[in-house]
Amino acid sequence: MTTLVSERPVTRATRPLAAVLAAVGIPTFMVALDNLVVSTALPVIRTELHASIADLQWFVNAYTLPFAAFLLTAAALGDRLGRRRMFLGGIIVFTLASAAAALATEAWQLTTARAVQGLGGAAITPLALTLLARAVPPRLRNAAVGIWGGITGLGVAVGPVVGGAVVDGLHWSWIFWLNVPVGVLAVVLAATALDESRGDGRRLDPLGLVLSAGGMLLLVWGVVDGPEHGWTSGRVPAMLGTGVALLAAFVLWQARNRTPMLPLHLFRSRGFSLVNVVTLTFSAGAFGSVFLLAQFFQVVQGLSPLQSGLRTLPWTAAPMVVAPLAGLLAGRIGQRTLIVAGQVFLAAGLLWMALRLSVTASYPSLIGAFILAGIGMGLTFAPVSTMVLASVDTDAQGVASGTNNTIREFGVAAGVAALSSIFSSLGGFGSLDAFIDGTRPAVLTGSAILAVGAVVALWLPRRA
Missing domain, CATH: 4.10.860 (DNA Excision Repair, Uvrb; Chain A)
Incomplete structure (x- = not known):
C-alpha cells in the first residue's frame, strides 16, 4: 500500500504562504477566467471562423462538458498517482490546449481545443484546494482558503471585461495566448512550492x-x-x-x-451532504441568472461588450474582496452563518434585479442589487470550500473536493439550461420588451432556487 505523505511542520516553514497561494491560485485563476471570457468574444470569433450558431454553442459547451464530467475522475487519479503530479499535468494540458485554441483557423479546431482545455481544468480545480489545505497549517487554513476564493473571484470578475475588450478591438486569439506564459509560470511555481501527497493508495x-x-x-x-x-x-x-x-x-x-472511487460513507456527514445541496442550488440559481443578465446591457441598452462587462463589475468583483474576509471570519462566527447570509443576499439581489428590469431601467437603479449579489457570492465561496474539506477525513479531501466541484459545474449547466428555457418560453430576442418579458421570470426563478438553498443551509453544522 502506498505510504501517505504526512503534513510536516518543517516543510510548511520552508514554504512561504504567498508562494503556496500563487502555486494553486494562478492555475485556478486561468480556469475561472476561461469559464466566462469566451462568451463576450463570440461575435468576433463567429466572424473570423465563419462559425454557425451551433458552433458558437459548442465553443462554450465543449469546455463545460468535459470539465464537469471528469472532475471526480481527476480527483481519484490524483489520490492514486499523486496530487501534485496530476495538478502539474492538468496545467500543462490546459496550457497546450490554450495555444491550440489560439491557433485554430476552423470552428472544429477551436471546439476540440476547448474540450481539451476542459480536461486540463478538471485536473486543476479539485486538486488545487486539496494541495492548499495540505500545504498550510490548520490555524491559517480558513484565511488561506479565503484568499484562494478571492483569486478565483478575480478570474470571474475580469472575465467579462477581458472578453469585452477583445470584442471591442483585440484579436480573439489573445484570450488564449495569454494563458501560455501564465501556464509556464504556474508549472514552475507548483513544482517548487507544493509537496506531493496521495490518498489512501487503494487500487484504481x-x-x-x-x-x-x-x-x-x-x-x-x-x-x-x-x-x-x-x-x-x-x-x-x-x-x-x-x-x-x-x-x-x-x-x-x-x-x-x-x-x-467515491466512498459513499462520506455522505453520512450531515455537513458534507447538505453543503453539496447548497452548492447545487447556488450554482444553478446564480450562474443561470448571470447568463441572462450579462446580456441585458447589450441587448436592451445597446452598449458595447466592454461597456457591459465594466457595468457588471460591482457584482463580479465583489467576491474578490469579500471571499478573503469570509475566510478570516469563518473561525469566529462559523461557516453556516456565512453560507446562509450569502444565499439570502444573493436571493435578495436577484429579486431586486428582476423587479427593476425594464427597457428604461437606469444603471444606478441596479448597482445596489449588483453589490448585494456580489457580497452574497463572496460569502459563499470560501465557507463552502472549507466545510467540504472539514467534513471528511484528510485522506478523502481530494475526492470530496472533486465531488463538490462536479456538483457545482452540473448546477451551472442545469441552471443555464433551465432559466434559458423559461426565457425562451415567455419571451425572447424578438424585441426589447420580449427580452424583459423572458428575463424577469427567469431571474425570479433563480432567486427562488437560491432561497431554497438558504433554507437548506440552516441545517448545516455551525462549524464542520
Missing part, C-alpha cells in the same frame, strides 16, 4: 471511472441540449435517461466495491 476503480464520467457527460450534455433540441425529442431524453442510468449504476457499484 476503472469501472467506476467509466460510469461516473460517462454518466456526468451524458447528463450535462442532455441538460445543455434540452432548450435547443426540445426536452421531449428522442435525443435529449435518451441522453438524460442513459446518464441517470449510468450514475445509478455507479452508485450501486460504489456500494459493492471494496475500493470505491
Whole structure:
C-alpha cells in the first residue's frame, strides 16, 4: 500500500504562504477566467471562423462538458498517482490546449481545443484546494482558503471585461495566448512550492471511472441540449435517461466495491451532504441568472461588450474582496452563518434585479442589487470550500473536493439550461420588451432556487 505523505511542520516553514497561494491560485485563476471570457468574444470569433450558431454553442459547451464530467475522475487519479503530479499535468494540458485554441483557423479546431482545455481544468480545480489545505497549517487554513476564493473571484470578475475588450478591438486569439506564459509560470511555481501527497493508495476503480464520467457527460450534455433540441425529442431524453442510468449504476457499484472511487460513507456527514445541496442550488440559481443578465446591457441598452462587462463589475468583483474576509471570519462566527447570509443576499439581489428590469431601467437603479449579489457570492465561496474539506477525513479531501466541484459545474449547466428555457418560453430576442418579458421570470426563478438553498443551509453544522 502506498505510504501517505504526512503534513510536516518543517516543510510548511520552508514554504512561504504567498508562494503556496500563487502555486494553486494562478492555475485556478486561468480556469475561472476561461469559464466566462469566451462568451463576450463570440461575435468576433463567429466572424473570423465563419462559425454557425451551433458552433458558437459548442465553443462554450465543449469546455463545460468535459470539465464537469471528469472532475471526480481527476480527483481519484490524483489520490492514486499523486496530487501534485496530476495538478502539474492538468496545467500543462490546459496550457497546450490554450495555444491550440489560439491557433485554430476552423470552428472544429477551436471546439476540440476547448474540450481539451476542459480536461486540463478538471485536473486543476479539485486538486488545487486539496494541495492548499495540505500545504498550510490548520490555524491559517480558513484565511488561506479565503484568499484562494478571492483569486478565483478575480478570474470571474475580469472575465467579462477581458472578453469585452477583445470584442471591442483585440484579436480573439489573445484570450488564449495569454494563458501560455501564465501556464509556464504556474508549472514552475507548483513544482517548487507544493509537496506531493496521495490518498489512501487503494487500487484504481476503472469501472467506476467509466460510469461516473460517462454518466456526468451524458447528463450535462442532455441538460445543455434540452432548450435547443426540445426536452421531449428522442435525443435529449435518451441522453438524460442513459446518464441517470449510468450514475445509478455507479452508485450501486460504489456500494459493492471494496475500493470505491467515491466512498459513499462520506455522505453520512450531515455537513458534507447538505453543503453539496447548497452548492447545487447556488450554482444553478446564480450562474443561470448571470447568463441572462450579462446580456441585458447589450441587448436592451445597446452598449458595447466592454461597456457591459465594466457595468457588471460591482457584482463580479465583489467576491474578490469579500471571499478573503469570509475566510478570516469563518473561525469566529462559523461557516453556516456565512453560507446562509450569502444565499439570502444573493436571493435578495436577484429579486431586486428582476423587479427593476425594464427597457428604461437606469444603471444606478441596479448597482445596489449588483453589490448585494456580489457580497452574497463572496460569502459563499470560501465557507463552502472549507466545510467540504472539514467534513471528511484528510485522506478523502481530494475526492470530496472533486465531488463538490462536479456538483457545482452540473448546477451551472442545469441552471443555464433551465432559466434559458423559461426565457425562451415567455419571451425572447424578438424585441426589447420580449427580452424583459423572458428575463424577469427567469431571474425570479433563480432567486427562488437560491432561497431554497438558504433554507437548506440552516441545517448545516455551525462549524464542520
